[in-house]
Amino acid sequence: MDEKTELLDPPRSRTSNARLYLAVFSAVLGNFSFGYSLVYPSPVIPQLKNNANPRLNMDTEQIAWFGSIFTLGAAAGGLGAMLLNDLIGRKVSIMVSAVPSSVGYIVMGAAQATWMLHLGRFLTGIAGGMTAASIPVYISEISHPKVRGTLGSCPQVTAVFGALSLYALGLVLPWRWLAVVGEFPALLMLLLLCFMPHSPRYLVACGQQEKALKSLKWLRGQNSDFMTEFNRIELSLASQGKIQWSDLTIPFYYKPILISTLMRFLQQMTGITPVLVFLEPIFQKTNVSLEPKYDAALVGLVRLLSVAIAATLMDKAGRKVLLYTSGFLMFLSTLTMTMYSHTSQCPSGNSTGSMLATDLLANNGASAYSSVTLIPLISTMVFIFGYAMGWGPITWLLMSEILPLGARGTTSGLCVLVSWLTAFVLTHVFMHVVEAYGLFVPFLFFSVVCVVNIIFTAACVPETRNRSLEEIENYFRTGRTFTIIDG
Secondary structure, eight states, rough: OOOHHHHSSTTOOOOOHHHHHHHHHHHHHHHHHHHHTTTTTTHHHHHHOOOOOOGOOOOOHHHHHHHHHHHHHHHHHHHHHHHHHHHHHHHHHHTTTTHHHHHHHHHHOOOOOOHHHHHEEEEEEHHHHHHHHHHHHHHHHHHHHHHHHHHHHHHHHHHHHHHHHHHHTTTTTTHHHHHHHHHHHHHHHHHHHSSOOOOHHHHHTTTHHHHHHHHHHHHHHHHSOOHHHHHHHHHHHHHHOOOOOGGGGGGHHHHHHHHHHHHHHHHHHHHHHHHTHHHHHHHHHOOOOOHHHHHHHHHHHHHHHHHHHHHHHHHOHHHHHHHHHHHHOOOOOOHHHHHHHHHSSOOTHHHHHHHHHHHHHHHHHHHHHHHHHHHHHHHHHHHHHHHHITTTTHHHHHHHHOHHHHHHHHHHHHHHHHHHHHHHHHHHHHHHHHHOOOOOHHHEEEHHHHHHHHHHHHOOOOOOOOOOOOHHHHHHHSSSSSOOOOO
16 A cells, blocks of 8 residues: 555544444433333323223322332432442443333233232333433443434433334233333343443443453444544543542532533423323313324424434534523423413413403404414423423433543432432422412423523533543543643
8 A cells, every 4th residue: 555545544544333323222222111111101091091900990199100100210220320330330230221121011011900000110110210320321431422422312312212102002002012012122122232342431440451442442443543542541540540439529520420410400390201291281271182192192203303303413513502492492482381371271260361261262263262272282392392402312411421430320320310309209299289379380480490401501511512531521620621631
């Protein structure tokens, strides 16, 4: 090969992404299962109301627990991931999640009493919490900067696909068969991950340099400059050492941990979980007439569209731009819902609202009434679109990017624990507040949270687009620049 050819096509400089994509696909099957499990009650509850077995019939309180106990399981799964991520590794932690998922669906598929359904939901929640804490970290650590943003949004995309699959299958399958189908994504994930490599950064942290180099070479390809990346990983880890409790007073550790934890807390405080769980009651209380099956499908399509847009823009527009856009759209939609529900018919018997609805029907007819009720429908769609475009996927991605490697496994579990405990509390409180004060109170609260989120993004969140994990770590170490420590 002559000198001119070498300049045009230098050796060991081309990164192949094929195997990386395969590893990511294998992992995010766990998120597909998570999305499927999260919305499992949607088609199941109507079927159970008409079930011939009286031991499977649910009253309002049992239905509430059937829907919300998943979040408690997810919190427990996040707590377990805090220990397992660093003890057995990210990949094996994801694989372990297939156990509670499979057992949970077996229990629900064979259920003869409501306690079995609740137990199954709790077990699938544990699996969801484990995957939520482990998969983003695994993807972040095996990806390179040019594709990490796009691949980091894949967990959200596949979770939405899982939910859409459940909605579609719920139209044609009885609830027991839905549980049987739920077995397959987790089992396929378990099978494929057996052939995928561990995270190179985790292996280096465990002192297994030879395996780490082999893993990185497999992910990047023979002709890539994987040695340079490997040396940077080693250098970054050598500068950290093992994390101790006393290290949590150092800005390098506590700043990214606080940012990640607060982002997960603020994400749930926007009200996304109670809005999704109680979407049909919200539409009923705002006089929106929409069949539940079409309602669920419409919401799922909006979520899918928005996460797809986020995936394409993540590495182009940047994380902060999408967070700003997401927060602003959510603020507009929740503020609109606040104003609409405060001036129209509400559950607490607002006479002004009742008169408004009656006047609209009397003066303008049914068509005008329908036009007015499009406001909460469009507002809810914009809310879900905004969330899934930014504050949904990016909070998971940033968590996996900015947490220091020495604390990444443990603190990612902490973030999931905080997230799902917050979701559980909000979901249980939401309908009580609505019945006591009306819809405008929680939506006013959510709009204030969205403003806080925008301010938090501006003040605390770093832009990580096109930055290696080592550059991001050094940003928090120096507090100034995204650089690699030399020597």
